[in-house]
Amino acid sequence: MQITIIGTGYVGIVAAVCLAKLGHNVTAMDRESVIQSLQSNKAHVWEPGLQELLTECNEEGNLHFDADMASATANADALLIAVGTPTRADGHTDLSQIENVLEQLKQSGNCPPLVIVKSTVPVGTCDELEANLHGAGLRADVVFNPEFLRQGSAINDFMYPDRIVFGCQSRHSEIMLRQIYQGIDAPIQVCDRRSAELIKYASNTFLAMKISFANMMADLCEGYGADIRQVMKGVGTDRRIGPHFLQAGVGYGGSCFSKDLQSLLTSGKVIGRSLPLLEATAQINDQRIPQLVVKLISLWENPNGKRLGVLGISFKPNTNDVRDAPFLTLLKLCQHHRIDVHAYDPVVQQVAFEGVTVADSPYEMAAHSDAIILMTEWPQFVELDWVRMVQLMRQSILLDGRNVLSDEVVAQLMELDGVTYVPVGRPVEQSVEQRVY
Numbered sequence: 001m002q003i004t005i006i007g008t009g010y011v012g013i014v015a016a017v018c019l020a021k022l023g024h025n026v027t028a029m030d031r032e033s034v035i036q037s038l039q040s041n042k043a044h045v046w047e048p049g050l051q052e053l054l055t056e057c058n059e060e061g062n063l064h065f066d067a068d069m070a071s072a073t074a075n076a077d078a079l080l081i082a083v084g085t086p087t088r089a090d091g092h093t094d095l096s097q098i099e100n101v102l103e104q105l106k107q108s109g110n111c112p113p114l115v116i117v118k119s120t121v122p123v124g125t126c127d128e129l130e131a132n133l134h135g136a137g138l139r140a141d142v143v144f145n146p147e148f149l150r151q152g153s154a155i156n157d158f159m160y161p162d163r164i165v166f167g168c169q170s171r172h173s174e175i176m177l178r179q180i181y182q183g184i185d186a187p188i189q190v191c192d193r194r195s196a197e198l199i200k201y202a203s204n205t206f207l208a209m210k211i212s213f214a215n216m217m218a219d220l221c222e223g224y225g226a227d228i229r230q231v232m233k234g235v236g237t238d239r240r241i242g243p244h245f246l247q248a249g250v251g252y253g254g255s256c257f258s259k260d261l262q263s264l265l266t267s268g269k270v271i272g273r274s275l276p277l278l279e280a281t282a283q284i285n286d287q288r289i290p291q292l293v294v295k296l297i298s299l300w301e302n303p304n305g306k307r308l309g310v311l312g313i314s315f316k317p318n319t320n321d322v323r324d325a326p327f328l329t330l331l332k333l334c335q336h337h338r339i340d341v342h343a344y345d346p347v348v349q350q351v352a353f354e355g356v357t358v359a360d361s362p363y364e365m366a367a368h369s370d371a372i373i374l375m376t377e378w379p380q381f382v383e384l385d386w387v388r389m390v391q392l393m394r395q396s397i398l399l400d401g402r403n404v405l406s407d408e409v410v411a412q413l414m415e416l417d418g419v420t421y422v423p424v425g426r427p428v429e430q431s432v433e434q435r436v437y
């Protein structure tokens, strides 16, 4: 099938290479600078396995790039929209990128019979888009086909999803969608468009709620001297609950959880429904970094001029994406308290924010620091020589924001003088020199 994809951000480019690998003839469209990079076989987003797959697709010849809507859509059987849908300051979803696509489509005069919306959009959006196209005399079926991939494992998630959802109103569009996904072995749920739109928001906000629940329990564990890792293990082995997304830590970040939660809250407000579970989810998350900073400051007499080493800049391991990363909130608070931030990340080599020095290695970052915070659970952070790290520091305070250091490593650190280890949802450990009796 001939498929045109509009928008080659994380979702668009991953969909493009995967659909090309499934044997479709794919044209991906974006702005000129992005298209030039892709045409010269350079992936413009960092995602494990993406560059290799892009090179393969370019060699095989069924993936093309185009910056012009008219030529990109000529002869297309289906159009897949994967542009951004950020939140506006007033809490509503900004649909301007989708509206622009529609305008460009109308001007091009080409409209494939099937328009697949993959961008996450508020309930009712696809109905409006279809009415808009029909009003302009373009007889396309608009379907909603949510994407559930995670950054860092995007290709695997696209090719081996837990489920595929088609929100579509006609048998003809369902048949076309089934052809597009032929080759992917996953249960397919076919439903109306509005339900499909809500499935996407409900999935993301439910996952965010699980994380906030774990973080809420972590606070309780700290107060009562229990261990959140044990509590969540005991909870998550119940098959009705499941072990995933129960990892307490610095809170969730990334371009989607907060955005989608805000958008769903606004959808509720529009029809006069409050969504208190989601309000609490956001509130708990918003407090994670401020609480961490309070803990840190309580360990120093005066934060002014102290040097903090931060391990991990992106919002999670295996991505260089810093959108809504907890690191950014931490940075802002550190600046407020005049704490000097030195950071290290395996793939983010620089950040476009003032007040942070990005180190070339974790050891360089650790040298002369008065505390270290581990923000993301990259495996290479877990495997560092932590004794060396601590010995390089001016003051050996270690905040493990993801609870990833093993008990063995922590026991080793406790053999050294003057080390304070602050995990999440567990009692603080201090080596002999620092214990107060």
Ligand SMILES: NC(=O)C1=CN([C@@H]2O[C@H](COP(=O)(O)OP(=O)(O)OC[C@H]3O[C@@H](n4cnc5c(N)ncnc54)[C@H](O)[C@@H]3O)[C@@H](O)[C@H]2O)C=CC1
Pocket: 006, 007, 008, 009, 010, 011, 012, 029, 030, 031, 034, 082, 083, 084, 085, 097, 100, 101, 104, 118, 119, 120, 121, 147, 148, 149, 150, 151, 255, 256
């Ligand atoms: N990032 C993720 O992991 C996931 C994102 N989503 C949803 O997918 C959508 C896209 O997300 P991302 O890929 O992260 O967005 P992004 O912001 O990384 O990429 C959007 C791309 O669309 C391009 N674009 C915008 N208007 C265009 C136009 N008129 N013509 C051609 N290109 C245009 C932009 O230049 C940009 O490259 C959002 O609605 C998001 O909520 C869904 C699942 C996962």
Ligand SMILES: O=C(O)[C@H]1O[C@H](OP(=O)(O)OP(=O)(O)OC[C@H]2O[C@@H](n3ccc(=O)[nH]c3=O)[C@H](O)[C@@H]2O)[C@H](O)[C@@H](O)[C@@H]1O
Pocket: 120, 147, 148, 149, 150, 151, 152, 204, 207, 211, 244, 245, 246, 247, 248, 249, 250, 251, 252, 253, 254, 255, 256, 257, 315, 316
């Ligand atoms: O709509 C989207 O954009 C995507 O959002 C998330 O994917 P993503 O944001 O890429 O990454 P996640 O692995 O979900 O992590 C999100 C945040 O939650 C945090 N997290 C995750 C799990 C956990 O147990 N605890 C926790 O704090 C991560 O560190 C990260 O900051 C969803 O998992 C995807 O299904 C969805 O498609």
